[in-house]
Amino acid sequence: MAGKRTLNSGNLESLGAAVLAELLMEVSSGNAVIQRRLRLAIAAAEGASEAAQEVRKRLAAIARSGTYVDARKRKALLAELHSQLQAISGPIAAADPGLAMDLLVRFLQLGDGVLDRCSDSTGAVIGVFRQAAASLGPIASAAQLEPARLAEQVCDLLTDNGYGQFDQLIPAVAGALGEPGLRQLEQACRERGAIDGHVALLQIAECRGDVDAYLAQFSASQLSWPNTAADVANHLLAAGRPEQALAVLDGAARGATTWHSPEWDLSRIAVLDVLGRGEEAQQLRWESFRSTLSIPRLRDYLQRLEAFTDAEAEERAFLVAEEHAMPLLALEFLVAWPALPRAERFVIEHWQEWDGEAFEVFGPAAERLSADHPLAAMVLLRAMVVFALSMGRAKRYRHAAEYLQTCEQLSARIHHWQGIESQGRFMDRLREAFGMKWSFWQLIDRSI
Incomplete structure (x- = not known):
């Protein structure tokens, strides 16, 4: 149970309106964002039209502003935008859609x-x-807006979609548009060259469930690209047309061989399964795993094997990973599977080759390995330290200092170094090579 001094709505409510009003006046002093929110709340209490007038003034002020908003000012801008959007989609929409x-x-x-x-x-x-675009459909439905007018407004917004903020606008308003509105929107999109008509027409066809119209948006040349073919085939498969889906995929087979496409693989596997060609689907799962080291693909493959053969297949998969042309991908696979003893051996075998730039892989891998495989974890942590110092990545110095602290702790649990230099020798070499990185060594000295 929360204490009487815990900050929650119940305890604050017990203070009474007069005390809360004084507190709000105090905390809002000098804070324009909070003051505007309070004025908006007061206006909303008077009615939807008064709240709308306050929102309209703020939107006009935002539109007029030419001030650049850097990272420091972004929080205030976000608070302002959220406040106006909440007022529109909340009390105003409830009272007057x-x-x-x-x-x-x-x-x-x-x-x-x-x-x-x-x-x-x-x-x-x-x-x-x-978020605002996603709420347009429900509010338009509540307002019982004419489909023609809504289609025109959507088309206008899509014309000013410079940052992709309205990429999902058509699906969001499809229900409010209905078939008449979708038809009018389609016509408007064909007429206006400023809109990415191809994407809009694809979304309209998808909202209608018209797979033929969807297919008609692609030329034969476009369908030769594996990812495009996979997208179209998925729609055909969902429409119960697997033979046609397979034909589309076959048309992109040469491209799928030249530029490997996991999307093409997945689509073809699904189509082959529906057509009852399970052995071909299984073979493609294996080939796709060999290229991508995809864990979902391998698990899918193993689940379909006969009893007692999956262990042998799993061993083959480990060998495939260890011989893969991309060691980083192999490391990621072995750690995530997990096959940590193999990951340890793999890391140590390649200890001089690791590029510490891949911190998004090395960091989680080192953390997973550190409990039972401290030497492998240390190899990866050292690689990230050397990369940060050799490339002068000052923003990563604090992380590098923490990695060295972890290495010091790990070294106490390492009894067989397997040809890898001790932590003391590594630190000597590091100071010799990067002794002039004063800001880094200050972090190290403070942590000792």
Whole structure:
């Protein structure tokens, strides 16, 4: 049970309106974002039209602004956008869906302009506009908007889709458009060259469940690309047309051989299974695994083997991985399977070859190996340290210092170094080679 001093809505409510009002005035002082949210809440209490007037003013101010929003200012911008969107899709939509619809379209129209002047490395800002686009269909349905008008508004928004914020807009509004609206939207998309008509027409066909219209959007040349063929074949298979799906895949077979496509493999496997050609599907699963070292593909393959043959096949798979042309892919497979003793042996056999740039693979691998295979974990951690120092990646120095601390701890559990230099010798070489990296060694000295 929460204590009486725990910050929750119940305890705050017990303070009373007057105390809370004073606290809100105090915490909002000098904070424009909170002040605007409070004004919006006051307006919403007066009614939908008053709240809409407040939202309209804020959207106009955002549209006029030319200030560049860097990473430091992004949090405030996100709070502002979320606040306006919540007001539109919440109390205003509940009281007056038609009014909310007009405001939501205006909000969405801000997309390109805001993203033009914003640092959005995290994707959080574009995420707000995608969230807003997803809510357009339900609000349009609640507003009982005419399909023709909605189709026109959607078409206008797609014209200003410079950052892909409206890539899923058509599926989001398909229910509200209905068949008449989809037909009008299709006509508008064909007429407007500014829109990526191909993608829009594909989505319209998909929303209608019209696989022939979907297929008609691709030329013979486009269908020769394995990934495109796989996409079309999946639609044909879902429509109960596996023979036609196989024919489309066969048309891209040469490309699938030249540029290996896991998507083409998966689609063909599914089609072969439906057609009752299980042995061919099984062979393709194995060949696909040999190329990609895909764990789902291997598990799928092993599950379909006769009893007592899967252990032998698993052993063959390990050998395939260890001989793969991409050692990094092999390491990732062996650790994730998991086959940690094999991963340890593989790491140590290639200890001089590892490129520490692959920290997104080495970090998790070292963590998994550290409990029972400390020497292999150390090899990977050292590789990341050497990479950070040799390439001067100052942002990774703190991580590198932590890796060296971990190596020191691991070294106490290593009794057979298998030809790999001790931690003391490694540190001596590191200081000799990178002694001028003062900021790094300061981190190390502080951690001792």
